[in-house]
Amino acid sequence: MPDVGDLVTARLDVSPADETTAAVLVVTLPDGSTVSPVTTGADSGAVWTAPVAYTMAGVWRLSWTVSGTGASVEHELVSVAPTPGVTTGRSYATTTDLANYLRAAPPVDAAHLLEGASRMLDTMVLAYCRYDVDDAGLPADADVAEAIGRAVCAQVAWWGEVGDSTGAAGVGYGSVSIGSVNLGRSVTSVSGDDSAARQLAPQVLDELRAPHLWNKLVLGAVTGAGW
Numbered sequence: 547m548p549d550v551g552d553l554v555t556a557r558l559d560v561s562p563a564d565e566t567t568a569a570v571l572v573v574t575l576p577d578g579s580t581v582s583p584v585t586t587g588a589d590s591g592a593v594w595t596a597p598v599a600y601t602m603a604g605v606w607r608l609s610w611t612v613s614g615t616g617a618s619v620e621h622e623l624v625s626v627a628p629t630p631g632v633t634t635g636r637s638y639a640t641t642t643d644l645a646n647y648l649r650a651a652p653p654v655d656a657a658h659l660l661e662g663a664s665r666m667l668d669t670m671v672l673a674y675c676r677y678d679v680d681d682a683g684l685p686a687d688a689d690v691a692e693a694i695g696r697a698v699c700a701q702v703a704w705w706g707e708v709g710d711s712t713g714a715a716g717v718g719y720g721s722v723s724i725g726s727v728n729l730g731r732s733v734t735s736v737s738g739d740d741s742a743a744r745q746l747a748p749q750v751l752d753e754l755r756a757p758h759l760w761n762k763l764v765l766g767a768v769t770g771a772g773w
Contacts, residue, residue, distance in 0.1 A: 548600050550629045556583075558594045558610045558620060566614035567591030576604025576626075591615070603628040630654070635661045636668070638684075639695035647699035656702070659711055663701035667694070670746060671754070674766030690763050697753040704747030713744040 573581045583596040610620040641656040678686040685691035705711040
C-alpha cells in the first residue's frame with residue numbers, strides 16, 4: 547500500500563497489441579478531481595506506463611483507455627495511506643513523552659493513540675475540570691500541562707495492557723451462520739463502551755490528583771469515573 551508522497555509508475559500490459567495500440571490514463575483522486583499523466587508505450591504497444599504521484603490519502607482510481615488493437619477499458623483502485631505518524635487532532639503528549647512514560651520504545655502508531663487518548667480525556671474528564679488555558683485551549687500552567695500529558699500517556703499504556711484501544715474486543719455476538727456452519731459464543735457485551743478499553747485507566751486519576759496540582763486543576767464529578 548503506497549503512502550502519501552509516493553511517486554509510482556503505473557503500468558498496463560496490453561494483449562494483443564501492435565503499432566496501432568494507444569493507451570491513455572486518467573487518474574481520479576479521492577476528492578473527485580482528475581489528472582491525465584503522460585503515457586509511454588513500449589514493445590509495439592504491449593506495455594504502457596505513466597508516472598502517478600499520490601498527493602493525498604484515500605482511494606484513487608486509475609482508468610486506462612486502450613484504442614486500436616487490444617481496445618479495452620481497465621480500472622484499478624489504489625488505497626493510499628496517510629503519511630505515517632502524522633495526526634491532525636489535538637494531543638496533550640508527544641511520542642517522546644510516551645516513550646519516557648513507558649520507559650520503553652513506543653508503538654509505531656503512538657501518535658494516533660495519543661490523539662485518541664487526548665480526545666477521550668477531553669470528553670470524559672477534562673470537560674468537567676477547571677484550569678487555566680492559553681489561546682489555543684491548551685493548559686496554560688506547566689504543571690497542569692505535564693500532568694494531563696502523563697494522564698494521556700497512562701491511558702495509552704492501559705490500552706497496551708488490555709490489548710484494545712477501540713472497544714472492539716468488548717463486543718460479543720450470539721450466533722452466526724455461514725452456509726451449513728454455525729458459530730456461536732455467549733454475548734458478554736452489547737456495546738464496545740463496556741470494554742476495558744473504553745474505561746479510564748486508574749493511573750489517569752492518579753496523575754490528575756497529584757498534590758502539587760491543588761488550586762491549579764479543579765476536578766469535577768465525572769459520571770462513572772469513580773471520582
